[in-house]
Amino acid sequence: MQRAIVCLALLTSGASLARADSFYLRYNADETFPEQEGWVRYTQGPWWLSERGLRDGIFRLDTRASASIADHYMVTDPALEPAMGQFLRLTWCMRTLESDLLGDMSDVDLGITNAARQNVQFFVAPEFVVETGDGPPWDPEHWYPLKPGAFHTYLFVTSDMQTYELYVDGAFAFGGEFRGTSFRPGPNVGFGDVIVGLSSLSEWDFVEVAVVPEPSAALSAALPGFLWSIRRRGSRGVR
Numbered sequence: 228m229q230r231a232i233v234c235l236a237l238l239t240s241g242a243s244l245a246r247a248d249s250f251y252l253r254y255n256a257d258e259t260f261p262e263q264e265g266w267v268r269y270t271q272g273p274w275w276l277s278e279r280g281l282r283d284g285i286f287r288l289d290t291r292a293s294a295s296i297a298d299h300y301m302v303t304d305p306a307l308e309p310a311m312g313q314f315l316r317l318t319w320c321m322r323t324l325e326s327d328l329l330g331d332m333s334d335v336d337l338g339i340t341n342a343a344r345q346n347v348q349f350f351v352a353p354e355f356v357v358e359t360g361d362g363p364p365w366d367p368e369h370w371y372p373l374k375p376g377a378f379h380t381y382l383f384v385t386s387d388m389q390t391y392e393l394y395v396d397g398a399f400a401f402g403g404e405f406r407g408t409s410f411r412p413g414p415n416v417g418f419g420d421v422i423v424g425l426s427s428l429s430e431w432d433f434v435e436v437a438v439v440p441e442p443s444a445a446l447s448a449a450l451p452g453f454l455w456s457i458r459r460r461g462s463r464g465v466r
Contacts, residue, residue, distance in 0.1 A: 330365030334425035340413030
């Protein structure tokens with residue numbers, strides 16, 4: 228019950244907005260795997276050793292059998308680029324139970340890539356979420372603590388696919404910029420086990436992607452201090 232309350236706290240308007248959004252895709256992990264719900268599965272290494280399961284509305288992804296496994300789920304669509312007056316809103320609820328680390332980079336990732344192949348990647352470890360920026364994995368640009376073993380709800384928002392803000396369980400975590408060059412064309416959104424050389428165990432309640440014409444009333448209420456003109460914040464949440 229606690230997990231359900233946390234996961235739904237920011238999303239009470241999701242279903243009603245779906246009809247108005249110019250792009251909407253939600254994976255609920257009820258009875259099917261992501262590739263059966265509009266996502267494309269990308270695997271590498273001995274992917275057949277990846278243990279996947281669905282139970283009680285949770286998608287469990289276990290790649291601990293081999294560090295050489297990558298098991299990632301992606302949606303690519305030009306409609307993911309928000310037009311003037313629109314926002315890309317990405318929400319997900321999950322937890323990382325175990326993960327090898329490369330510095331502070333976890334094997335578990337959720338990433339967003341724009342049409343210019345610049346991207347931002349959030350690496351979720353059991354105890355923190357990081358965004359490395361242009362820095363090395365042992366010195367990430369942004370670092371935010373998590374309660375180990377708990378499900379957390381994440382909210383990512385961008386209006387220009389250049390800058391973003393990230394919230395965790397309704398609290399502002401950090402903001403930043405799209406950087407680097409992705410090897411896959413965008414715009415896209417992907418999640419799962421992303422790094423060959425690391426292994427992990429993660430559980431996903433849902434992942435929802437929407438391009439919305441305006442902020443939802445429920446989201447505004449949940450985040451009363453949120454400024455919908457996206458901009459880079461100060462040093463809060465930056466290590």
